[in-house]
Amino acid sequence: MINAKRFQDDFCAIAQFGVLDNGGVTRLALTPPDYEARNYLIRSMQNAGLSVRIDSFGNIRGRRAAENQQLPAVMIGSHLDTVPQGGHYDGVIGVLAGLEIIRHLNDENISTKHPVELINFCCEESSRFGVATLGSKGLTGQLTCNMMQSIRDHQGISFYQALQQGGCAPDNHAQDILRPQDIKSFFELHIEQGPVLEHQKIDLGIVTAIAAPTRFRVKIIGQNDHSGTTPMALRHDALVAAAELILAVRNIACDSSPDSVATVGEIHNRPNAMNVIPGEVQLSVDIRDIDLERKRIMTDNFKAQIAIIQQTHQCQIESMLLCDDQPITLNTGLRDHLKDIARQHSWSYHCMPSGAGHDAMHLAKLAPTALVFIPSRNGISHNIAESSSLENIVRGIELLSEAVKQVAQAV
Ligand SMILES: [Zn+2]
Structure with missing residues (x-):
């Protein structure tokens, strides 16, 4: 015993x-x-x-x-x-x-x-x-x-x-x-x-x-600007781009299978000030599945979303692969x-x-x-x-x- x-x-x-x-x-x-x-x-x-x-x-x-x-x-x-x-x-x-x-x-x-x-x-x-x-x-x-x-x-x-x-x-x-x-x-x-x-x-x-997780560290580079004087159409708001990316990550998993999950668990916003349009956001992306092929498709979809969001928000998005476990x-x-x-x-x-x-x-x-x-x-x-x-x-x-x-x- x-x-x-x-x-x-x-x-x-x-x-x-x-x-x-x-x-x-x-x-x-x-x-x-x-x-x-x-x-x-x-x-x-x-x-x-x-x-x-x-x-x-x-x-x-x-x-x-x-x-x-x-x-x-x-x-x-x-x-x-x-x-x-x-x-x-x-x-x-x-x-x-x-x-x-x-x-x-x-x-x-x-x-x-x-x-x-x-x-x-x-x-x-x-x-x-x-x-x-x-x-x-x-x-x-x-x-x-x-x-x-x-x-x-x-x-x-x-x-x-x-x-x-x-x-x-x-x-x-x-x-x-x-x-x-x-x-x-x-x-x-x-x-x-x-x-x-x-x-x-x-x-x-x-x-x-x-x-097993596939993980990325993502950096979204926009432009710091005055929140009062910059018209909406002329902004490069990294946090708005991040918000869209976060929702996209959730949807990628929801559309995959009940065993698929994807999470943005960490976010750093700069300069994080009331009157400044965010110029840089870093976030983490964690995609998991027990099926390798499904996980690969989710990862491809994530990369496709980055390309779209980059265009829409006129921000530069860099993603660094941290791990891709089987x-x-x-x-x-x-x-x-x-x-x-x-x-x-x-x-x-x-x-x-x-x-x-x-x-x-x-x-x-x-x-x-x-x-x-x-x-x-x-x-x-x-x-x-x-x-x-x-x-x-x-x-x-x-x-x-x-x-x-x-x-x-x-x-
Ligand atoms: Zn443990």
Whole structure:
């Protein structure tokens, strides 16, 4: 059995790092609160007997010894970083689930044929650098030094510099890229971040496919002018162009399919003054689908809209592609395995796609991968009101624990 009290103690400890007066948390990747959480995790991993190291991408990897150290590892992982004003469950429960599964193996003196490894992925949230899942991208060979140098936060600090400041050596990253022969399978437990499970009163979500984002940073360049003296027909109003683009982005997804979504979540208006026609707007565009072809069509439509709006509003629009990830179908064998375990315990489950991207989508390119959801209270996430019941969390950990034990061939 999983030790719920021990899980809860760790959960409460991690929740203090970056906690806000309103009860939420801001723990952006590789900032002081993130380092506090990471250091807490490292100590906990060491106390659980894991050999711990931090790789060139800032991922924390803790490995439990096995009967045969040469065999590929069964890996469990998620992330400790959060969005600004975020909640305490996204990512954290997946990391602590892995820790608890390993402690459970220790408690029961269970040895496994394959090593079991816990990973805290660096920089999963895109909030700081505008690109999500950087640690798992790096680990799976999708980042170069040039890319790490060009990915920057709002202060101009690159991911590469942030890693160096944290004592990592991104120049040596080639040696840390995971090969297919290093990993037997990957497991991630995560909150659903949507309303489906709670609404249908279902215990567990077994994820079939993960939608992947295509993201752009868009700069609209108009012209600052006096808001009183410039006739409407002679304006180059970047904010009006932005408003039209935002509506176009929404319509592109609405016209695509029920599984398609598109969002402008960030906007910066300059000079942002009452009496000045906006001369420059920067915004983010996030397009997602579980179907690659549909996503490609939405992206093409988005580019076509840029061309039209540029003309209509006499503004220049530049779009920079930040990422174009592939939707991933998860391994059916592992899914069936999880369903069997759930049935044995009479836990209800629902097979469902994930609209959110997760580190699991990158690991799935290398090894059979399973992603399990637990219900999110009111479907809320990336919000201080994000919550899941301890009962649901523990059930999710139990499910993963049994699957990990079997896949790692406990003896
Ligand atoms: Zn997450």
